[in-house]
Amino acid sequence: MHLLSSLKIQQAVYRAISEITFNCDPQVHQALSKAMANEHDEIAKDVLNTILTNHSLSPADKIPLCQDTGTTVVFAELGTDLHITDGSLYEAINNAVRQAQQDCPLRASIVNEALFARHNTLDNTPAIIHTEFTAGHALRLVIAQKGGGAENMSFLQMMSPAASSDDIVSYICDGVLAAGSRPCPPLILGIGIGSNFEGVALLAKKAIFEELGRANPDPRYAELEARIKAELNARGCGVQGLGGNNTVLAVHILQAPCHIASLPVAVNLECHAHRHCEVWL
Amino acid sequence: MSFKTIKLSLPLSPEEILDLHYKDKVLLSGTLYTARDQAHKRLCKILQVGEQLPFDLAQTAIFYCGPSPAAAGKICGGIGPTTSSRMDPFTPTLLHAGLKVMIGKGDRAPATVDAIRAANAIYLIAIGGISAVLSRCIVSCETFLWPELGAEAVYKMQLKDFPCYVGI
Known part of the structure; x- marks a missing residue:
């Protein structure tokens, strides 16, 4: 049985959110550059060019790629030989979301219920977390910010x-x-x-x-x-x-x-x- | 470039609006106010009870935007449009109260398109997902109304050469 502290998970998720908020995935940048090369329409080219510029300005200016910093969605694949110590996976992820919301800072975009109160939770929690069990002792996390x-x-x-x-x-x-x-x-x-x-x-x-x-x-x-x-x-x-x-x-x-x-x-x-x-x- | 780029400052005159055509690129300067769903509800409520809004709709623009918070030492955080069609039910009331310029993202309902045209107003499309580019076009940003709404509050913003395209 392998042990993994929840604090380690929290730190890794925090780093991941801070990274994806400002840094475009290089594959997306490449796909958009390719789109620009094959684009026929002049206005669409102008817009694609601005999107590509945004990819360099966002990390330089420390401004999020998009103001809708989204719902945090996490797919977790947890090895059955792994035991999380000092807290739960869900707590670790939500603590990271809370901390990243403060530090990046991210837009507080989550309300506590959909229909009646719609009070903003002010810290972007809760994240939406899907968990699966796999063989082995690793934890794989796919972490995303999903815009509305x-x-x-x-x-x-x-x-x-x-x-x-x-x-x-x-x-x-x-x-x-x-x-x-x-x-x-x-x-x-x-x-x-x-x-x-x-x-x-x-x-x-x-x-x-x-x-x-x-x-x-x-x-x-x-x-x-x-x-x-x-x-x-x-x-x-x-x-x-x-x-x-x-x-x-x-x-x-x-x-x-x-x-x-x-x-x-x-x-x-x-x-x-x-x-x-x-x-x- | 096969499209026209026009520099304009708010408020826009009726002639300036008339001269704009679908898909012209506009570099917009001047002072505007943000409003999303919750702010629209409140603005319309004020108008429906016959009271005055705390700013003159005819002299400015409404930007459908909920910015991300400004980090320490910055003018603003990430800036960008939200989906305009969610504001469609409120738009005729604001047009009736003098609104001439709206900025957002996406198509409007056919009835909203008609209302915008009938009011000789203009709908400008801003690009989503270019927050860092747009935030460089913000000269000042302050919370103007309802700070308790967070990103959904009304922010007063001063723009310099903010890029958008004529949608209607």
């Missing part, structure tokens, strides 16, 4: 099991185009296919944090990813809805088994700021 604009435009449908891949492509493309500029394109699409109602949403969220632009290992899904990307980039929403041929940077699908009566599809949209990182402890 893109999250609000995400969508889910329990489709008919008779639906074809064409039906799914239409459903996804129509949904993304209806969102227009609200989710801050160019986007990363996380798509879940299969599982059940809650499972498919989680697949879609997880898919966002796959390696940017990776092709699905199953060639049938890789083709579907490529089709969705090509169709969306041909249909003219473009960077920030101002037109051009770069509505999406990447499309990632994750799939899972499901009930004979079901074909769940979920699409989680991610803005171009795509603030995320991976930590191993």
Whole structure:
């Protein structure tokens, strides 16, 4: 049995949040540079150029990449041979969120309940944490800041099991185009296919944090990813809805088994700021 | 460059607004106020009971923005637009009270587009996810109304060459 102190987790999460708040993922920067090189529209080029400038100004000026510093989302994979001492994983993560909110500083964007009071918790807690158990004695954390604009435009449908891949492509493309500029394109699409109602949403969220632009290992899904990307980039929403041929940077699908009566599809949209990182402890 | 870039200062004259066209780039200077969902609710409530707002809507702009907090020694934190369509239900009331310039992100409902056009007002699109670039265009920033709302408070900001694009 290996031991890991919760303070170590807290420090690692704190460092991760401080890093992703100001420093753009180099793969995102590269994908946006590539988008700029192939962009046809002059205004979209102008905007892409400003986004790339922002990537260098943000760490230099210590101003967050985006003022919506988001909900902190964490995927934790906890080895069954690992024991956390001096506190819980959830406490460690929320302490880190609280501390980062003060020090970065991050925008306090979380309210205590959705419907009635909507009192701001003032420290960005609670984080949204998903935990899975794995073999071994490591803790893997995927840490992300998820902005509200893109999250609000995400969508889910329990489709008919008779639906074809064409039906799914239409459903996804129509949904993304209806969102227009609200989710801050160019986007990363996380798509879940299969599982059940809650499972498919989680697949879609997880898919966002796959390696940017990776092709699905199953060639049938890789083709579907490529089709969705090509169709969306041909249909003219473009960077920030101002037109051009770069509505999406990447499309990632994750799939899972499901009930004979079901074909769940979920699409989680991610803005171009795509603030995320991976930590191993 | 195939698009026009125009430098303008608030307040905009009716002629200046009339001269703007969809997708023109505007570098905007002058004083404006931020307002998101909660501030819109409160502003409209004041107008609905027949009272005066503490600033003249006709002489300024409303920016749909909840900035991130300023670090010690900085003028402001991260600056950027939020989704404008959430403000659609409140927009006709503010237009009726004299509002001419709105800045935000994303499409407006067809009824809002009509209301903006009928009022000879203008909707400017600011770019999301470029907070550091936009914060360099902020000359001053102070909490103006309702500090208890945090990021959703009304902030008074002075802009210098703030980049945006004509949306409506």
